[in-house]
Each structure stands twice: as structure tokens, then as C-alpha cells.
Amino acid sequence: MSIIRAENLTRRFGALTAVDHVNLDIAEGEIFCLVGPDGAGKTTTLRLLCGLMDPTEGSVAVAGHNVSKEPDAVKDQIGYMAQRFGLYGDLTVDENMAFYGDLFGVVGPEREELTARLLHMTRMAPFRKRLAAKLSGGMKQKLALMCTLLHKPRVLFLDEPTNGVDPVSRRDFWAILYELVKNGLTVFVATAYLDEAERANRVGLMNHGRMIRCDTPRALRDDLDHAYYRIRSGDPRTTRDLLLQQPGVLAVQPAGEDLRLIVEERAISAEELTAVTPFQWQRIAPSLEDVFIALVRHEEVRRAA
Numbered sequence: 001m002s003i004i005r006a007e008n009l010t011r012r013f014g015a016l017t018a019v020d021h022v023n024l025d026i027a028e029g030e031i032f033c034l035v036g037p038d039g040a041g042k043t044t045t046l047r048l049l050c051g052l053m054d055p056t057e058g059s060v061a062v063a064g065h066n067v068s069k070e071p072d073a074v075k076d077q078i079g080y081m082a083q084r085f086g087l088y089g090d091l092t093v094d095e096n097m098a099f100y101g102d103l104f105g106v107v108g109p110e111r112e113e114l115t116a117r118l119l120h121m122t123r124m125a126p127f128r129k130r131l132a133a134k135l136s137g138g139m140k141q142k143l144a145l146m147c148t149l150l151h152k153p154r155v156l157f158l159d160e161p162t163n164g165v166d167p168v169s170r171r172d173f174w175a176i177l178y179e180l181v182k183n184g185l186t187v188f189v190a191t192a193y194l195d196e197a198e199r200a201n202r203v204g205l206m207n208h209g210r211m212i213r214c215d216t217p218r219a220l221r222d223d224l225d226h227a228y229y230r231i232r233s234g235d236p237r238t239t240r241d242l243l244l245q246q247p248g249v250l251a252v253q254p255a256g257e258d259l260r261l262i263v264e265e266r267a268i269s270a271e272e273l274t275a276v277t278p279f280q281w282q283r284i285a286p287s288l289e290d291v292f293i294a295l296v297r298h299e300e301v302r303r304a305a
Contacts, residue, residue, distance in 0.1 A: 003028040003155060003186050004049060008058035011044050018044040020209040021058065026202075028154075031177065031187045033197040035292065036206035042190040043083070045206070046159050049188065050080050063154050079153035081144055083160050089133030093124060093143055096132055097150065104151035111150070118146040122176055138169025145176065155186045162196065174199055194289040205292050212295050221286055226250065226294040228286040229261040229270040233279040242277045249273070250297035262286075262294045 004026035011019040019041045026032045034042050047053040049060055051067040051074050060067040063077035087096055097118075101111045119125040122142040127135065132143060141161055148156065162170040174196070177187050189200065197203045197217065204214040213220060233239035236259055240252045248267030253260040261270060261281070270281035286294070 001028050002026065003063055004032075004188065005061045006049065006058065007060075009045065009048055009055055009060060010057035011041075011048055011053065012056045017209050019048060019055075022206075022209075022211050024049075024204070024211075024214075026186065026188065028186050029181060029184055030202065031181055031189065031200045032202050032204065033200035034188070034190045034204045034206055035192070035194060035197045035288075037192060040206045041209040042192075042206060043159055044209075046080075046157055046188070046190045050078060050157050051075070052080070076151075077153060078155045078157060079148040079151070080157045081148045081159065081161055083163060087132045087140060087144060087147070089131060092131055093119075093128045093135075096143060097147055100147040101150050106150050114150060114152070115146075118149060121179060122146060123172075136166075136169070138165045138172065141165055141169070141173060142176070145173070149180070153185070155188065156180070158187065158189045160191055161189065162191070162193065170196070194287065194292060197288050203288065205295060207296050207299065212299060213291075217288060220288060220291050223286060223291050223294065225265055226286075226291075226298070227263050227265045227269065228284050228290050228294075229263075229281045230255065230284050231259045231261050231270065231279045231281045232257070233259065233277070239277050239279050243273060246273060246276060250301070251293050253293065260290065262290060262297070264298070 002025050004024060006022055006024040009019055009022040010017065022045060034045060036042050044053065048055050049062065049067065051071045054068060062074050065073040067074050088099065091099065097115055101107065106114065119128060124139065124142055124146070127139060132140065135143065162173055165173070181187060191197065200217065202214065202216055203220060205212050240259060243249050243252045243261065246268065248264045250264060251262040263269065
């Protein structure tokens with residue numbers, strides 16, 4: 001059953017179209033990642049879905065409620081964690097949670113039971129008396145997540161929740177999200193990290209306000225339109241410059257000692273390109289980052305044509 005549905009969702013700021021006719025259909029209990037570079041429209045899309053901003057065109061329904069027409073009903077069903085969550089540095093972990101519990105109207109035994117469960121899940125119980133300002137970046141994100149979950153939302157919206165967080169804390173944060181989804185929560189994550197998108201059930205790749213592809217990570221990696229190669233050259237810089245001038249070549253990116261070559265499958269191959277400049281090559285399975293780069297470059301070539 002769909003718990004988030006957006007139809008032709010569009011938001012303009014004057015002449016700038018930040019979100020351009022985006023369509024989404026997200027099932028209950030799903031982890032959905034919206035991925036794109038800075039300025040792609042991720043945060044604007046997330047705010048439109050939460051009802052924090054009105055669309056210029058299109059409509060959004062969350063948990064069966066129209067976001068524009070029933071904002072209060074939607075707010076009761078969602079939790080929203082912004083890039084900079086409003087923690088109070090001069091309050092302890094316990095005091096921050098009590099404050100947000102009061103805001104949500106969660107009091108008494110219910111709050112005590114839920115607080116204890118969240119502290120256990122996040123392994124934050126030993127730090128409940130510590131000031132929020134004294135927490136590490138990863139711990140601050142865990143505290144923000146706990147505060148967001150106090151009113152038991154059905155849908156959790158997270159805007160780049162692990163930005164600037166160390167790799168171990170990022171892994172812990174995602175382990176918590178998996179645990180929450182097991183209990184029926186739906187999670188919508190906007191992120192610039194392609195490796196995080198690998199952990200989602202489905203991924204939407206966004207660029208310049210448009211959804212350029214939406215599917216499971218595996219389906220996205222099974223890209224039939226482009227070919228991906230690891231290549232090695234005695235003169236990587238010259239090889240890269242020459243290859244980028246060839247029709248059908250979408251990207252040549254450094255990858256350690258090697259280069260990563262992406263071409264249009266039906267236009268050219270690595271073997272044919274060795275006639276332009278000598279190099280060793282090996283065809284490889286793409287990562288999500290490779291696929292995203294290929295799709296973005298393909299869009300740029302199409303627009304230029």
C-alpha cells in the first residue's frame with residue numbers, strides 16, 4: 001500500500017524550477033533514498049512532501065491525507081529531521097527528550113517507556129545525563145532521531161542525516177533505521193551519499209530538479225544503456241584528455257591508480273578506443289555512483305544536442 005504519493009510535484013522560485021514534475025509512489029515499510037548533488041532539489045522535494053512548503057503544481061498525499069488540504073492530519077503521521085535539527089546544547093540528552101515529549105504531548109508512563117526503548121535501541125543510555133553540546137556528531141544525530149520518534153510517526157523524513165558524521169556512526173545510524181523499518185516505519189532519506197543509497201529498498205536519482213531514474217539499487221546497477229570499464233595507462237592525463245574528446249564517451253574519472261571509463265553501450269567500446277590512445281582495459285560492474293554519473297552525463301549530452 002502506498003503511504004507517500006506525489007503527482008507532477010513542481011516548485012518554482014521565480015524563473016528557477018527547483019522541483020520539476022516529480023512523481024513518487026512509496027510503499028509502507030520501505031526505505032526510499034532520494035539522491036543527488038547539492039542543488040538537485042532534494043531538500044525542496046522533502047519539504048514539499050512534509051507540507052513545509054506549498055507546491056507550484058501537482059499534489060502530495062502522505063498516510064492517506066492530502067498534504068496541502070489536511071496539514072494537521074499529516075503532521076500527526078510524520079517525523080521530520082532537518083539537516084540542522086533544533087537540539088538545545090545546554091540541555092542534557094534526557095532534558096532534550098523531555099522537552100520534545102512535552103511539545104508532542106507525550107507524557108507520563110508512555111514517555112518513560114518510549115524513552116527507555118529509544119535509548120536502548122540507539123545505545124545512548126550511558127550518555128543520558130550528558131549535555132547535547134558535549135556529544136559527538138554521531139551522537140547528536142542519534143539524539144535528534146530519538147526526539148523525532150517520540151510521537152510514534154508512521155513516516156520518517158530525514159534530510160541528509162549523516163552529513164559530516166564519521167563512517168562508524170553512519171553505519172550505526174543505518175542499523176537503527178533498519179530496526180525501525182522492521183517495526184513498520186517508512187523512511188524517506190535525502191542524501192548526497194551514493195553508498196548510503198545502496199542500503200535502501202529503492203533509489204530515486206535526482207538532478208536539476210528532475211527525477212532521472214527510480215528503481216531498486218540492483219536494477220539501477222543492471223544498466224543496459226552504458227558500459228563501464230577500468231582502464232590503465234602509462235600517461236593517465238593524456239589518455240583522459242583524448243578519450244573525453246571521443247563521441248560516445250560520457251566520463252573518464254580517476255579511480256586510484258586507474259581510470260574509470262563510461263561509454264554509451266551502442267556507440268563505442270573500450271577496445272575501439274584503444275586505437276585513439278593505448279591503454280589496458282577491463283569491463284566491470286558499475287556502482288550506483290557510476291550509474292548516476294553516466295545518467296547525468298547522458299542528460300547533458302542530450303541537452304547539448
